[in-house]
Amino acid sequence: MINFDQNATTPVDEEVLQELIRATRELDGNSSSGHALGAKAGKYLRQCRERVAKILNASDADEIVFTSGGTESDNAAVRGIAYAMRAESGRDEVVTSAIEHRAVLAPCDWLAQQGFKSTVLPVDANGVVDMSALRDALGPKTALVSIMLANNEIGTIQPIAEISKLAHEIGAKVHTDAVQAAGKLPVDVNALGVDSLSLSAHKFYGPKGVGVLYIRKGTPYECFMLGGTHEGGRRAGTVPLPQIAALTKALEVSEEKRLKHGKELRALRDQLIAELQAKVPGTHVNGSLDTCTPNTASIRFDGVYGGHLLRRMDEEGILASAGSACMWEITKPSHVLTALGLSDEQGGGTIRFSLGYSNTAAEVTEVADKLARLVPELRAQPIEK
Numbered sequence: 001m002i003n004f005d006q007n008a009t010t011p012v013d014e015e016v017l018q019e020l021i022r023a024t025r026e027l028d029g030n031s032s033s034g035h036a037l038g039a040k041a042g043k044y045l046r047q048c049r050e051r052v053a054k055i056l057n058a059s060d061a062d063e064i065v066f067t068s069g070g071t072e073s074d075n076a077a078v079r080g081i082a083y084a085m086r087a088e089s090g091r092d093e094v095v096t097s098a099i100e101h102r103a104v105l106a107p108c109d110w111l112a113q114q115g116f117k118s119t120v121l122p123v124d125a126n127g128v129v130d131m132s133a134l135r136d137a138l139g140p141k142t143a144l145v146s147i148m149l150a151n152n153e154i155g156t157i158q159p160i161a162e163i164s165k166l167a168h169e170i171g172a173k174v175h176t177d178a179v180q181a182a183g184k185l186p187v188d189v190n191a192l193g194v195d196s197l198s199l200s201a202h203k204f205y206g207p208k209g210v211g212v213l214y215i216r217k218g219t220p221y222e223c224f225m226l227g228g229t230h231e232g233g234r235r236a237g238t239v240p241l242p243q244i245a246a247l248t249k250a251l252e253v254s255e256e257k258r259l260k261h262g263k264e265l266r267a268l269r270d271q272l273i274a275e276l277q278a279k280v281p282g283t284h285v286n287g288s289l290d291t292c293t294p295n296t297a298s299i300r301f302d303g304v305y306g307g308h309l310l311r312r313m314d315e316e317g318i319l320a321s322a323g324s325a326c327m328w329e330i331t332k333p334s335h336v337l338t339a340l341g342l343s344d345e346q347g348g349g350t351i352r353f354s355l356g357y358s359n360t361a362a363e364v365t366e367v368a369d370k371l372a373r374l375v376p377e378l379r380a381q382p383i384e385k
């Protein structure tokens with residue numbers, strides 16, 4: 001199989017898998033226990049926190065909270081910071097963008113049901129947040145601005161440092177969903193200027209079900225997960241040390257891959273676009289490659305229905321997705337493609353190719369050659385949705 005669906009999830013790296021097995025065998029204590037086994041686990045947990053803090057350039061290891069993944073981190077940050085800001089200073093407005101993952105949009109909708117005002121900012125045709133709409137939305141009542149660092153479907157990178165600056169000028173806090181950035185872009189909490197940030201291990205060659213919530217010291221935060229004082233009172237529940245050990249290793253491994261092979265990854269993605277455009281007439285790129293993660297290409301094929309094409313690709317051993325992975329069954333274009341201004345037809349003909357460090361130039365050519373056959377075949381058939 002050729003896996004060009006690595007924004008959905010990445011294969012677990014071999015070194016990471018070995019660390020998961022080792023930590024499961026050797027660090028089986030409960031890090032909250034006072035005895036020797038617990039202390040051994042607690043010591044390693046501390047080291048993991050320090051190693052993650054170092055990669056994210058966080059000032060203090062205690063700013064790192066381990067969670068069950070990106071969805072939990074986003075929920076915890078958006079709900080937890082907005083609630084605490086309202087309690088502390090009466091600020092009851094949140095601002096987000098139209099192309100966020102549902103893990104951010106749904107908590108913002110939930111806040112709206114709890115009496116907050118939620119503003120969803122439009123994006124331009126490349127998916128970049130409209131900065132003048134942001135300036136208009138910011139005010140003395142703004143509690144939180146939550147804008148993703150990199151988009152999962154089209155790869156758009158947002159100007160988070162600039163957004164943080166504007167939000168901080170009026171006393172608001174800033175959360176960024178960096179789930180799609182780790183391993184592909186530098187993720188430096190101080191350069192970004194954010195107050196909180198989400199990561200998910202399975203997007204950077206780690207296991208599923210474990211993530212990070214970075215929370216800057218002093219950020220108002222109300223914990224929604226109740227029932228224990230783990231993670232400095234910011235996330236209740238027995239700490240899954242083997243998964244955290246694997247996440248830590250995965251973050252280090254993926255950062256090393258990014259520094260050593262980031263240019264090659266971009267070159268592969270660009271090769272894919274060039275070969276598709278040369279071999280398949282009526283191929284277009286959604287968004288701008290100048291503001292896009294190096295591994296992602298959102299490609300539109302005129303006159304085909306993405307769902308049909310994906311099924312044919314799957315039969316030929318090529319993995320990709322339409323819209324986003326969690327929307328495989330949904331036939332309408334995703335909210336992201338719609339927000340870019342694409343019509344139902346254009347959105348419906350879009351395939352997301354997302355590459356990883358294990359992909360090769362030969363795979364790219366094979367995919368382009370197969371699509372050069374499949375796309376005209378499908379164009380010749382009537383579209384049945």
Ligand SMILES: Cc1ncc(COP(=O)(O)O)c(C=O)c1O
Pocket residue numbers: 007008068069070071072074101103148150151152177179180200201209211
């Ligand atoms: C941008 C973004 N945010 C959040 C998530 C959710 O992360 P998780 O799968 O760890 O819950 C995803 C996963 O697809 C994502 O791409």
